[in-house]
Amino acid sequence: MKVFNNTVSAFVVGIIFLLIIPLPTWALDLMFILNLSVSFIILLTTMYIKESLEFSIFPSLLLITTLFRLGLNVSSTRKILTNHGDAGQVIRTFGAFVIQGNVIVGLVIFLIIVLVQFIVITKGSERVAEVSARFTLDAMPGKQMAIDADLSSGLIDEQQARDRRSKIQREADFFGSMDGASKFVKGDAIMSIIVTFINLIGGVIVGFINGDGTFQEIMNIYSTATVGDGLMSQIPALLISVATGMIVTRSASESNLNNDVAKQFLSQPIVLIMASLALASLTLIGFPPVQVLSVSISLFALGVILLRQTKPQLQTEEGLAPTEEITSEASFYKNIDNVYGLLNVEQIEMEFGYSLIPLVDEGSGGSFIDRVVMFRKQFALEMGMVVPSVRLKDSGQLNPNQYAIKFKGEQVAQGDILVDHYLALAPSDLEDTVDGIETVEPAFGIPAKWISEDKKIKAELAGYTLIDPTSVIITHLSEVIKKHAYELLTRQEVNNMLANLKKTNEMIVNDTIPSIVSVGELQKVLCNLLRESIPVRDLETILETLADYGTTVKDSDMLTEYVRQSLKRTISHRFAEAGQLKVISLDANVENTIMASVKKVENGSYLALDPKTIQSIISVTSKEIDKIKDLVQVPIILTSPIVRIYFKKLVDQFYPDTVVLSFNEIDTNIQIQALGSIAIS
CATH class of the missing domain: 3.40.50.12790 (FHIPEP family, domain 4)
Structure with a gap:
């Protein structure tokens, strides 16, 4: 593949030279055939892909093919006007085949093709691309939240999360590019009409100047060349335009377009039978019976064949649709491991109303996740414990501006946020001079106000403390975690802490655990310390104290008191x-x-x-x-x-x-x- 690394660049440069350097007729014929071939390949590719991102280079390809066609238009126009209407065998053959001696018919067919492409296909593709781009951007926060939720719950790893986020970003970029690239096709259609008139009118004028014959002969020569040139540029353009419509209307699927059409269009055999009967009735009003009955009988036969193929399946499922689902679910839960999966609860979980999603969505510029990560780091340095991952998800049960904090599946706190406002805390000796919405700061229960952006400067000058919405949520979350940290310290986390200590002092761990105190007893002591906001970072001192007193004292509360006395410097500070x-x-x-x-x-x-x-x-x-x-x-x-x-x-x-x-x-x-x-x- 390295051989083709620079092919595209060379091709684009070659297209630029088409606008300047005259081509011999044989080379022009080759280029027209190449243009038609590339258009067929692009159209078929869009029909066989499963989702749009499999052909993500399409917007750039659309620009290159449009430029290629314009280059060929310029080259063919130069040949038509300078070579007595002869622009190669391809144009001459195509023009003669379509016109068949009638210039008006050829021009009408050409205009119909151009208008179909311009008004129907290109216009529709442009609109679909525009709507798809907007909907894709609107859906990004929800998709990002779903990825973060799956990552927090352990369903995916970091690499998979990065891949999914990258795919979402690529989708947004792709449809945004398609929204703009569809304008190329529109401009190409307009340019084709202009070039056609230039070729025809200019050719007639040049023919008279050069004395190429009578008026009828000149019209015959240049109209054939004009129509042939126009169709040789517009047929590939039409194929590309159809491909544009295909790719922007292509939704994610497990199969390609051919299989999807065959599966979904023929999924209701009774519809084919009814359509055949309705079609046959048209003979009663004078439709040609041979043609109508041929199509009607074909549809009826196809419907009967498909109906017979699906009949055994229908008999099996008849009256049992709900039972099938229940039986399938029952089969799934026959495996007791699947039942245990229902018992899992998240250590920390946050739910958000839909108005708050932009605050926590990285794709929308939200910094909430990064702030949680930094809090986890600070909490580990301060308290000696690693906070579990926080699962984030949206909730339809909350008000749009609400968020809720849950520990082990149960709500422990909630708050209300106004996204486009600041939380203003007034000094106790300050007279209330700024208008706002009265509220209570959720972390500490302090009276506060939500003020709008336009009052920010006034509030700062008046001495108010202003807090942005993300900081309000993070502060609330951090205070709740500090208050309930002892609930989050599991035996698994205690084992992780011991494993970390073994790296620097393996002896104290091996001498104390489990010969003197068990992991469970150590967990109780650590939870007692965290309950009273005492850091457990100095685990080495804690284990040494337990090793000294654990042989004679079995009460975890009394052991905690001895540990506290050993941590007096930490407590004092x-x-x-x-x-x-x-x-x-x-x-x-x-x-x-x-x-x-x-x-x-x-x-x-x-x-x-x-x-x-x-x-x-x-x-x-x-x-x-x-x-x-x-x-x-x-x-x-x-x-x-x-x-x-x-x-x-x-x-x-x-x-x-x-x-x-x-x-x-x-x-x-x-x-x-x-x-x-x-x-x-």
């Missing part, structure tokens, strides 16, 4: 600001009351406080938290190590976002500032 920790302390009497109520059981311990005491502790805690809510974003309560876990479980029922730390979890270089104390009388 996470919650301290500028080396200072602002806290509410827990009174010694409250701690004693809590410890006196702890009940030990075989597998752990629990808190058994009476309701009155619980109410008193929570009431005081609520008051202290309210006092400092303007000073700190997240309230922190400091307790003794032995009480921390029990007080955390108690306060979680009422204030789940409250951080409870023990003295042993605070690094020595952190300055502690007590803002209040929880004490009951």
Whole structure:
């Protein structure tokens, strides 16, 4: 194939020279035959392909063939006008065959062919290409979402996803190119009419000047040459025009056009029989009986033959159409593995209303997927855990501007987005001066407004914080994932983390897992840490601590407390600001009351406080938290190590976002500032 690498380029350059260099008549004959052959090949190719992209070079080929025909027109016109109407045997033979001594008939036939191509085929192909281009572009977001959903669910790999995205982009490019390329055919038809009149009128004038004979002889010579030249350019043009219509109307199929027509057109034998009877009735109004009955009998015979072939199948399926589907489905689910496939749920899933699709579709310029990838990277660096793939899909059950976040098949959050607006957050001391649609920021529940693009500059000058729609969704998703990270840590992910640690410290993994603690027990400890937003990135320290205490302590909650104390530097840096920790302390009497109520059981311990005491502790805690809510974003309560876990479980029922730390979890270089104390009388 390397031999043909430069053939097309050389051919196009040769076409340009056709416009300048005169050709001998034998070469012109060869070029006309070549033009006709290429046109037949292109037409047949469009009939045998299964989908348009199999012939994606067609728009470029359309330009080349159009240029080729114009080059031949120029060369033939030069020959007609300079060689006494002789432009080669092909044109002379074709013209004489069509005209057959009657110039008017030849010109009429030529005009009919040109107008059929120009008004019917080219116009229709142009419109279909235009609509196909628009529909293909409109369908791109949905197709991209489907690819991302299949990729997230594991049905396809990255390479297959790239191939599918490339195919969608190529489809859009192809139909966009066809929309423009169809104009070549239209212009070619117009040019053919102009060239025909030039050849005829110019030829007659040149004939008189050269003295080629009488008026009738001159008309005979130049009309034959004109019609022959016009038809030799328009017949290939007509074939190319039909091919254009074929390729833009060709939908994706499992077979070519011939098989599809045979399968679908002959799929209803009874239709052929009814058509034959209707055709036979036309003899009653004077239609020629021989011709009508010949066609009618042929259709009737074909219909009967096809009906007999399909009759056994119809008898088998008669009255059993629903049962066939059910039986087929039942056969599929006889394989128990297929039933288990129904039980799979996505770890993280996001559904979008159709108005939000452009935000998440890469083909439409959406950056949502890239933002999710960057969040996954940041979360891994910050928390030491890899977030699972987020499956994205559109949903007809949501409002157009809504999105929903699901964990393991159940919705955990949702929000509303206005695509062409910005979410504006006003400073607390700022007077509300910008008009907008009142809303609530979905991640943190802060009052906000949706403002339009034209108010953006005014809002920025007024001190508002503006957030684009994609950032609003990403922020919401990230906060939800942080809050529920412990639900996403599966044993498979724990094994992945251990395998990663083995690359640098295989000994600690082999010594601890599973001889001291099992993977399941390690998972519980890690989930306990993530539940309270403690990073698990330092897995080596976590395993060393479990190796030290795991032989004697079997309670996962108590093991978590020892691990937290080993991670005190991490915890301190996470919650301290500028080396200072602002806290509410827990009174010694409250701690004693809590410890006196702890009940030990075989597998752990629990808190058994009476309701009155619980109410008193929570009431005081609520008051202290309210006092400092303007000073700190997240309230922190400091307790003794032995009480921390029990007080955390108690306060979680009422204030789940409250951080409870023990003295042993605070690094020595952190300055502690007590803002209040929880004490009951």
